[in-house]
Amino acid sequence: MTDFASYEKSGVSIDANDEMVGQIYASLENTFSPRVIAAKNGFAGMFRLDYNQAFKKNYKNPVLVACTDGVGSKVQLAAMAHQYDTVGIDLVAMSVNDMLVVGAEPLFFLDYLGVHKLEPAFIAQLVKGVAAGCTMADCSLIGGETAEMPDTYRKDDFDMAGFAVGVVERGYTIEGDKVRPGDVILGLASSGLHSNGYTLARDICFKRGRFSMTDQPEGLHGARLGDVLLTPTRIYVKPVVQVLADHRENQVVHAMAHITGGGLVGNVPRVLPKHCDARIDTGTWPVPDIFPFLQDKGPVQTDEMYRVFNMGIGFVLVVDAKSAQAVSTSLADQGEKVFTLGEITEGTGQVRLTLAICH
Amino acid sequence: MTDFASYEKSGVSIDANDEMVGQIYASLENTFSPRVIAAKNGFAGMFRLDYNQAFKKNYKNPVLVACTDGVGSKVQLAAMAHQYDTVGIDLVAMSVNDMLVVGAEPLFFLDYLGVHKLEPAFIAQLVKGVAAGCTMADCSLIGGETAEMPDTYRKDDFDMAGFAVGVVERGYTIEGDKVRPGDVILGLASSGLHSNGYTLARDICFKRGRFSMTDQPEGLHGARLGDVLLTPTRIYVKPVVQVLADHRENQVVHAMAHITGGGLVGNVPRVLPKHCDARIDTGTWPVPDIFPFLQDKGPVQTDEMYRVFNMGIGFVLVVDAKSAQAVSTSLADQGEKVFTLGEITEGTGQVRLTLAICH
Numbered sequence: 264m265t266d267f268a269s270y271e272k273s274g275v276s277i278d279a280n281d282e283m284v285g286q287i288y289a290s291l292e293n294t295f296s297p298r299v300i301a302a303k304n305g306f307a308g309m310f311r312l313d314y315n316q317a318f319k320k321n322y323k324n325p326v327l328v329a330c331t332d333g334v335g336s337k338v339q340l341a342a343m344a345h346q347y348d349t350v351g352i353d354l355v356a357m358s359v360n361d362m363l364v365v366g367a368e369p370l371f372f373l374d375y376l377g378v379h380k381l382e383p384a385f386i387a388q389l390v391k392g393v394a395a396g397c398t399m400a401d402c403s404l405i406g407g408e409t410a411e412m413p414d415t416y417r418k419d420d421f422d423m424a425g426f427a428v429g430v431v432e433r434g435y436t437i438e439g440d441k442v443r444p445g446d447v448i449l450g451l452a453s454s455g456l457h458s459n460g461y462t463l464a465r466d467i468c469f470k471r472g473r474f475s476m477t478d479q480p481e482g483l484h485g486a487r488l489g490d491v492l493l494t495p496t497r498i499y500v501k502p503v504v505q506v507l508a509d510h511r512e513n514q515v516v517h518a519m520a521h522i523t524g525g526g527l528v529g530n531v532p533r534v535l536p537k538h539c540d541a542r543i544d545t546g547t548w549p550v551p552d553i554f555p556f557l558q559d560k561g562p563v564q565t566d567e568m569y570r571v572f573n574m575g576i577g578f579v580l581v582v583d584a585k586s587a588q589a590v591s592t593s594l595a596d597q598g599e600k601v602f603t604l605g606e607i608t609e610g611t612g613q614v615r616l617t618l619a620i621c622h
Numbered sequence: 623m624t625d626f627a628s629y630e631k632s633g634v635s636i637d638a639n640d641e642m643v644g645q646i647y648a649s650l651e652n653t654f655s656p657r658v659i660a661a662k663n664g665f666a667g668m669f670r671l672d673y674n675q676a677f678k679k680n681y682k683n684p685v686l687v688a689c690t691d692g693v694g695s696k697v698q699l700a701a702m703a704h705q706y707d708t709v710g711i712d713l714v715a716m717s718v719n720d721m722l723v724v725g726a727e728p729l730f731f732l733d734y735l736g737v738h739k740l741e742p743a744f745i746a747q748l749v750k751g752v753a754a755g756c757t758m759a760d761c762s763l764i765g766g767e768t769a770e771m772p773d774t775y776r777k778d779d780f781d782m783a784g785f786a787v788g789v790v791e792r793g794y795t796i797e798g799d800k801v802r803p804g805d806v807i808l809g810l811a812s813s814g815l816h817s818n819g820y821t822l823a824r825d826i827c828f829k830r831g832r833f834s835m836t837d838q839p840e841g842l843h844g845a846r847l848g849d850v851l852l853t854p855t856r857i858y859v860k861p862v863v864q865v866l867a868d869h870r871e872n873q874v875v876h877a878m879a880h881i882t883g884g885g886l887v888g889n890v891p892r893v894l895p896k897h898c899d900a901r902i903d904t905g906t907w908p909v910p911d912i913f914p915f916l917q918d919k920g921p922v923q924t925d926e927m928y929r930v931f932n933m934g935i936g937f938v939l940v941v942d943a944k945s946a947q948a949v950s951t952s953l954a955d956q957g958e959k960v961f962t963l964g965e966i967t968e969g970t971g972q973v974r975l976t977l978a979i980c981h
Contacts (some may be wrong), residue, residue, distance in 0.1 A: 268920035273825035300685060300795070305892065306723040310686045311792065312671070326659060327669045327686075331732040331785060333769045364665040373690040375783035376736065408711060408783070410692045411823065415781055424734035424767070426785035433670065437660070444976045462772065466632035522667060524967055533664065563629035571629045614905060 267508070270407035274413040276381055281382040283409065292498075294404040299371070308405030310371050311367035327365035331426045332357035334614065336465060339536040340492055342419045343469075344476050347385060350423065351364060351392020351496045352399065353458045355437040358427035358464075359400040360521040360578060364534065366437035367429035369402035375424040376409045379416040381494030389423065392495075400500040435511060439518040439534040439581075446517055446607040447587035448531075448541055452600035457496040457551055459524040460571040464492065467561045481555040491553050499578045502597035506580075506590055515586035518558045522573040528614045529570060531579055540610025541581070544617040548602040550575045569616060633772035635740055642768065643741040643961050649746070649753040653763040658730070667764030669730050671789075676716075683792035687726035690785045691716035693817040694883075695824060699851055701778045702828075706744060708854045709782065710751020711758065712817045715855035717786035717939060718759040719880040723893065725796035726788035727863045728761035735768045738775040748782065751854075752864025756838055759859040761786065792900050794870060798877040798893040805876055805966040806946035807890075808901055811959035812936030814912055816855040818883040819930040823851065826920045841915040848907040857938045861956035865939075865949055874945035881932040887973045888929060900940075903976040907961040909934045928975060940966060 270276075271409075282304070300309035313319060332341065334353040341350045349372070359369045376386065376395045381527075386409055400505045416422070456464060468474045469489060476489030483491055499521075507516060518534040531541050552576065558568050582590045584606075591601045629635075645793045654660075659668035672678060693712040700709045710733070733752045735745065745768055756763040775781065815823060827847060829831045835848030842850055846961070860881075866875060877893040890900045913934065915925050927933065941949045943965075950960045964976070 265921060267926070268822060268826050268922050269926050270819065271824045273822040277820045285747055303738045306720045307687045307689045307726065309724065309790075309795065310688070312684045312686055312846070325671045327671055327787065329730065329732055329765055329787065330665070331668045331734050331765060332734065332766045333659060333734060333767060335769055335770050336773055339771075339773055351841055361665045365668065367666065371686075371688065373688055373689050373785060375692060375785075377692065377736070377781045377783070394855075406688055406690060407871070408692060409691045410694060410781075411821075412781065413696050414698050414824075415779055416774070420774055422736045422737070422769075422771065422781060424783040426688075426732060426734075428686065428688065431668075435797050436668065455855050460629065462634045462770075463627060463632040465773075471627060480779050496656075562624060567626070 275411050275560065279381045279383060281380060283386050286383050286387045287390040288436050290390045291404045294394050294397040296403050299403045299405055308373065310403065322430060322605065323428050326433050326436060328362050328365055329427065330358040330359065330361040330432055331424060333422065333424045336461040337458050338422055339465065340461060342421065343491045344493060346493055347388035348392045349493060351389055351394070352396035352495035354393055354423050354425040355396025355400050356498045357523070358425045359402065359498060359500050362427055362429045363499060363503045364519045364521055365431060366435055366507055368430040369400050369404045369427050369429040369500060371403045371428055372397050373406040373426045375407060375447065376421060377412055377416055378409060378421045379407045379413055379418050381409060381411040396498065399498045400564040404528045410479055423566055437516060437519060439536055441514065441517040441537050442536050442581050444539060444607050444608055444609050445584050446581050447584050448543060448604045448606060449580045449582055449587065449591055450548060450576035450604040451578040451594065452548065453522070453573045453575055454497040455491060455551060457573055457577055459573065463571055464557055467557050472560050480556065482559065483552050497577050502594050502599050505554070505597060506593050510586065514540050515583040516580055517583060518581040520579045522577050522579060526569050526572055526574060526575060527579065528616060530614055531614045535612045537612045538609065540608050541605065541614045542608050542617065543605040543614060547604050548575055565618060576604065634720050634770050638740045638742060642740060642745050645742050645746040646749040649749045650763045653753050653756040656795045656906055658762045659763055669731065669734065669762065669764055681789060681791050684789050685792050685795060687721050687724055687788045687790055688786065689720040690715040690783060692722065692781065692783050695820040696817050697781055698824065699820060701780065703848045703852060705852055706747035708852060710748055711755035711774050712856035712948065713752055713784040714755025714759050715857045716785045716817050718761065718857060718859050721788045722858060722862050723878045724790060725794055725866055726790040727790040728759050728859060730762045730764045730787055731756050732764060732785045732869050733766040734753045736767060736771055736775055737780045738772055738777050740768060740770040743948055744773060755857065758857045770869060771793055796875060796878060798895055800873065800876040800894050801898050801939040801940050801966055803898060803966050803968050804886060804943050805940045806943050807902060807963045807965060808939045808941055808946065808950055809907060809935035809963040810937040811907065812881070812932045812934055814850060814853040815934055816936055818932065822930055823916055826916050831919050839915065842904070842911050842916065843922065856936050861953050861958050865952050866957060868952060869945065874942040874949065875939055876942060877940040879938045881936050883930055885928050885933060886935060887975060890973045891971055894971045896971045897968065898971065899967045900964065900973045901967050902964040902973060906963050907934055924977060935963065938963070
């Protein structure tokens with residue numbers, strides 16, 4: 264009998280793909296706003312830009328804003344823990360929090376998953392997380408792709424990329440040009456590491472250290488290491504979009520930064536004008552347990568900690584001093600932990616960190 | 623001396639990232655239309671939807687269309703050949719050809735690259751390909767992300783995902799509902815395997831067979847196997863967008879399909895109404911050498927060939943019979959090889975392939 268070559272024998276299953284598409288469609292549909300046009304054939308996702316009167320009123324000259332990001336090696340941790348239904352939230356968070364920075368509100372999202380083997384139940388868990396993130400971010404999950412690549416991804420390994428599109432009115436983009444000395448720097452609490460620095464965190468916990476995901480090491484006050492490391496990235500969309508809408512005409516929010524790889528010192532300067540510094544006092548917010556834990560177990564030098572990790576602040580707003588209290592209160596009323604980190608001074612586009620003792 | 627842990631030592635280099643961003647920005651800028659708003663801080667890409675009068679005239683009720691895709695294990699071949707500057711074209715092609723199916727014209731694109739190590743020259747080659755694809759597809763490359771993940775991707779391995787956004791006017795989306803018996807099925811020649819079936823093709827060439835990338839095996843008429851396998855996916859945007867614009871009011875193009883994984887038999891039914899079949903005579907176009915070569919070396923059964931590979935047809939248009947000649951001529955005038963594959967008949971939503979002898 265001839266040993267025919269086939270796609271299935273080479274490691275790719277078309278039938279498993281069909282089964283998977285059926286399982287995940289319900290997750291997608293739950294996120295659809297009335298502006299989504301249901302795709303009949305799956306070639307493309309469609310979204311009506313001009314669905315309602317409010318949109319036409321708010322957007323005379325709409326600018327589309329697009330972001331893409333992954334979750335870094337947090338996927339490796341999810342694989343270690345066999346916990347697949349939360350990294351999708353991280354995936355959405357990374358792109359939509361970036362988009363907020365220019366003042367945009369997210370409209371829709373798509374995801375790309377690269378996997379070793381297409382197991383429908385596993386993919387459904389990943390997409391469930393993405394859909395949950397989209398609901399938190401008020402955006403519709405209108406498409407995605409799952410690629411089965413047995414020679415690129417090892418068994419149980421995978422990667423994911425996310426893509427968000429939003430909109431901002433032409434005259435209301437936030438680009439940092441209004442930042443001036445005296446502006447107040449507000450910080451919103453992160454939920455932990457978010458999605459950055461995991462290659463270092465894993466190195467410290469599982470290579471240099473010999474912890475397991477289920478350990479409850481001293482310093483984490485009873486929490487399991489795996490739970491702390493896998494806590495999803497906080498999504499700041501709803502409170503920030505609300506604050507921007509409330510202050511749309513007087514534009515009191517002068518700049519924002521999503522604190523990702525590079526930390527406060529790497530990300531805040533991206534939105535500072537050249538004649539300003541950001542003076543941030545690190546004693547103004549509580550640093551979550553996981554950061555001193557990692558610093559101690561590394562050990563890691565303090566400046567490296569602030570260069571790699573968010574250290575407890577996930578999002579920063581630079582606000583006109585007169586409105587800082589109102590903005591802070593509004594964000595707090597919507598459930599954010601808000602800290603006044605410092606202020607803008609004359610300078611050269613740098614962040615000057617006043618270091619407190621970290622632990 | 624204390625052995626401090628650091629991001630660099632754990633395998634991730636922030637400085638290499640900064641160097642890379644500098645190298646690739648020129649590639650991006652070359653693709654910018656006047657509608658791109660240059661991003662100052664890199665958090666997000668921005669694109670003016672309403673830049674000119676033509677847009678306002680053509681789009682009263684714009685629908686945004688979004689697609690995402692990868693290039694499958696063609697990335698593994700690129701890595702084998704150390705040829706990194708063409709898979710970016712494949713990446714763009716996969717998403718923009720999908721978008722065409724609903725009648726949309728591409729506006730902008732973003733890419734995600736997952737790599738073992740961030741080597742700026744290597745990334746620059748990949749992005750050069752993506753930018754070349756964007757130029758072919760008349761869209762702007764407004765953003766991207768490169769993730770260095772040494773524990774997910776092996777040395778020299780990588781993956782890439784692409785995201786495209788386009789626009790179509792609400793009343794002019796092409797959804798297959800106008801397809802009727804008597805419609806003519808036109809096919810546009812593919813440039814080879816495009817970006818599907820590579821796990822099987824690599825299995826046949828390099829595992830079952832013992833070919834190398836530089837071999838010029840009998841059956842390929844002097845071409846090197848690596849060159850044939852890495853030929854970029856053809857991008858059908860310009861000719862198809864032109865034909866759609868020329869026939870916008872009478873809407874003679876009733877359906878289209880991008881022939882990807884699943885081949886003609888898998889993709890054409892996605893756009894057929896339930897009461898129609900597509901009768902396609904496989905003798906109506908020349909099958910490129912690579913397909914009979916793979917079938918022979920596998921060996922692969924003929925129905926599997928048509929289920930996995932495009933067999934020489936990369937894009938299909940279902941056109942009103944009265945306008946088929948005009949559409950065909952217009953596509954040919956723009957450089958496409960156009961074949962009349964068959965016609966629509968009464969049926970049940972199937973493709974009926976009339977198989978000719980493949981080689």
